[in-house]
Amino acid sequence: MNTSNTALIQIRNLQKRYGEFTALHDINLDIAEGEVVVVLGPSGSGKSTLIRCINLLEDYQQGEVRVDGQAVVRGKSLALVRAEVGMVFQSFNLFPHLTALRNVALGPLRVRGMSRRQADERAAGLLAKVGLAEHAHKLPSQLSGGQQQRVAIARALAMEPKVLLFDEPTSALDPEMVGEVLDVMQSLARSGVTMVIVTHEMGFARRVADRVIFMESGRVVEQGRPEEFFTAPREARTKAFLQAIHH
């Protein structure tokens, strides 16, 4: 379905309102397979809302989102599309009553129809990949924030999704744990996973992004390659934002 001239994620005329307030104004965005897109912007600019619209955790009033050609709409097909879109949340949202291993294995077991043994094997492999092989049988409450977020990344990967969405994955972490999570994300980016990342980590954006998108007041103000974006922004609002965070 995904031919070379169609993007993996297509967002067309997306508009989202909360009552009188417009959270997203007519967003149009294409994200190619293998692309790493970092979405920046001040809080309340609509960046989280935008990526939550991609897997329809957030409903919207107008427009269309397609993932690999499939329209993301309510109905029977939604769970199938969502299984192709991994999501990592700011607050981890691990299942607290399940071990790290079972958190990761749940999707493959229930959605991909794997046997318990296959699912556990895949989960163990992914936990090893994010450096948590030793912690597979611990409950989330026995893990640090950084470890929990790495489990959450493994859980998203376990579905072998076509794209991974990150909604401020390091914002709830103690500063000393941010690095370990960003390291995992960076190695994923290097391995060619398509990623859309909302973050405030500028250094990370600069190192890892193929494209930076800057949003303000529900609009995409500017986008470009990170070198240009950070060194020679075109828009006044982008300049003001970059100046503010460098002070």
Next chain:
Amino acid sequence: MNLIDTFFNWTVLQGALPMLMKGLVTTILLGVVSIFLGLASGLLMALLRLYGPLPLRAVARVYIDVFRSIPILVLLVLVYYALPFVGVRLSSFASTVLTLSLVSCAYTAEIFRAGIQALPRGQFEAAEAIGLNFFCTMRDVVLPQAFRIVVPPLTSNCINVLKDTALASVVAMPDLLKQATQAQALAANPTPLIGAALLYLLLLLPLVRLVGYFEARHRASSR
């Protein structure tokens, strides 16, 4: 006759004990069946109330409100004495179980609803993001967590159901209370009633303690 002979007459109690024990068995049977039916139907009612199609949601809400409002004794009398007029003749056991389950279902539904709604939104979102369907979301993610929250109030409700079995004596069910009042009439002495009261305490006090234990454990784990 002194006070001891009147209320704590050992000979009378010994004579009444077989009747009381039979009554106790009936009471426990009534309680267990009603509790089980109330739990199962209450869970379904809670899911209907939260996630059912809109009209059914409204029906569930009305059901829950009505059966939490009506006095159990009134409902029991209606079931046992009024239903026969429309051709529905239930035994006193069936009438009592039906009444207790109908009411327990309403309370249980509210307890489960509160437990489910107490879960953070992120749990539902994480389940949705993986692509879990409704059934798996409930079975694997939501209900195991909600159950832990609702164990104390659920146990409380079970205690209430067990206590309310005593109402069965009104519809000629030979439960513990009924047996005690009959033994009292036969012996012309109230000691069997005291015996019944003690048996109720013996049955229910451990359960009441259990609720306290669950609550303490829950507080400790959520700290």
